[in-house]
Amino acid sequence: MQQSTTTTGGHIMATHGRLVRRLTQLYAGLALYGASSALLVRSGLGLEPWNVLHQGLAERTGLSIGVVLTIVGAAVLLAWIPLRQRPGLGTVSNVLVIGMAMDATLALVPDAHGWTLRLGTMVAGIVLNGAATGLYIAARFGPGPRDGLMTGLHQRTGVSIRVVRTVIEFTVVATGFALGGTVGFGTLLYAVAIGPLAQLFLRVFAVPSASGGSTVVATGQPRGAILRP
Secondary structure, X not given: OHHHHHHHHHHHHHHHHHHHXXXXXXXXXHHHHHHHHHHHHHHXXXXXXXXXXXXXXXXXXXXXXXXXXXXXXXXXXXXXXXXXXXXXXXXXXXXXXXXXXXXXXXXXXXXXXXXXHHHHHHHHHHHHHHHHHHHHHHHOOOOOHHHHHHHHHHHHHOXXXXXXXXXXXXXXXXXXXXXXXXXXXXXXXXXXXXXXXXXXHHHHOOOEOOOXXXXXXOOOOHHHHOOOO
16 A cells, blocks of 8 residues: 555656646746847848737737737637647747747847857757757647647648648748848758758657656647747
């Protein structure tokens, strides 16, 4: 009986420890995502696809890019209703945390000047964005609102995720650029590098399963499951 009680207590402690780690990864990943996106803004060399749109809308409305990001995220989340997608804690937290972290970082970090500093800031932003993606997805609390939109449209239309994602991202980049968002070398480098970086950091931050093995967080093409702010 005592051994059984000890085993049960150990299992509860282990489960609690995994939950604490997952929550820590979730919010650390979201905050880092916002901060890394802000570095891309400060580099002035190009943003991630959705942030091109967010920046363009911010230019037109006078709102901060973080506030626009939050509003757009909430609007996209509403689009989940007809697509019959179910949000998780990570989905809702995505809408609330990333924009605040991005605005806070923009308030602290000035624009980069000179090519060396701008390139360094851009590379740091992309690498940290990959780390943030690994932290967030490995926590397994649900996809970001934009990823849910992508998978929802795939399920409802039967069109491949690759095609759906391409159409969505082309649309948001084109619209954002027309509104004044920044498209540049950083946008292209982000598109090429974020997949491999996300796959690397997903393995680094994978949370062990209850059986003691490594939890598989993402398989196949990592770009199909990448967090979008």
